[in-house]
Amino acid sequence: MTDKLLIDQTDGIATLTLNMPDLRNPITDADVVEDICAAMDWLNRDQSVRCAILTGAGKAFSSGGNLKHMRDKEGIFGGDAIAVRNSYRRGIQRVAKAVWSVEVPMIAAVNGPAYGAGCDLTLFCDIRIASETAVFAENFVNVGIISGDGGAWILPRHVGLSRAAEMAFTADPIDARTALDWGLISEVTAPEALMDRAMSMAKRIARNPPRQLRLTKRLIREGTVSTLDQLLELSAAYQGAAHQTNDHAEAVDALLERRTGHFKGD
Secondary structure (H helix, E strand, C coil): CCCCEEEEEECCEEEEEECCHHHCCECCCHHHHHHHHHHHHHHHHCCCCCEEEEEECCCCCECECCHHHHHHCCHHHCCCHHHHHHHHHHCHHHHHHHHHHCCCCEEEEECCCEECHHHHHHHCCCEEEEECCCEEECCHHHHCCCCCCCHHHHHHHHHHHHHHHHHHHHCCCEEHHHHHHCCCCCEEECHHHHHHHHHHHHHHHHCCCHHHHHHHHHHHHHHCCCCHHHHHHHHHHHHHHHCCCHHHHHHHHHHHCCCCCCCCCC
């Protein structure tokens, strides 16, 4: 890991912070891509993690692409059309896939502007809590490009086709209150309360059985691309496994005994 992505873990909750505040936390640099993908892989492997929070350092969540690199044709933006295509496949598209596929519940604590790929990064998370200073923009056409990171796939799933088209065609940002009205985020909070609210949400999630949390997230993900029959078959298989776990027995006992359950992930 580089210091461009900071990771803290406390009581089963991992906090990941994009840490290039002087550049508004771009996520297209090769080392940032590697750090994010490595972090998602770690979250999948570390069964002690029950929930994760993703946020940005400084005043912005993420500007998405590195504009200086775009201007200078550096990094993933360098070379001819074929080279750029391949760089996107090896770069920002890996981030989209990694964040979408991470097994643990992921909360985006959106502390400021989330533009372009930065906006899409929040959408690949499960839950979004936004500061009053947050704005969201699908502003690729504003810089003469298109969404190359899967935004055209994920944005309509959150706000519907009409509003997704409005955001993508105009490139106009929407503020946190509008994002809340459109269903893009779950909550708006004062800037100084953002991380406390995100941590409170994470604790409410992390108190539940960890394996069942991961299976529940997988079912929700599969539900976006499966038929009902397919999802029911997968649900039956997962349910069969869940019923065999010690955490299931502990959860039932705790409810019957009116006490807090203590879950170990087995």
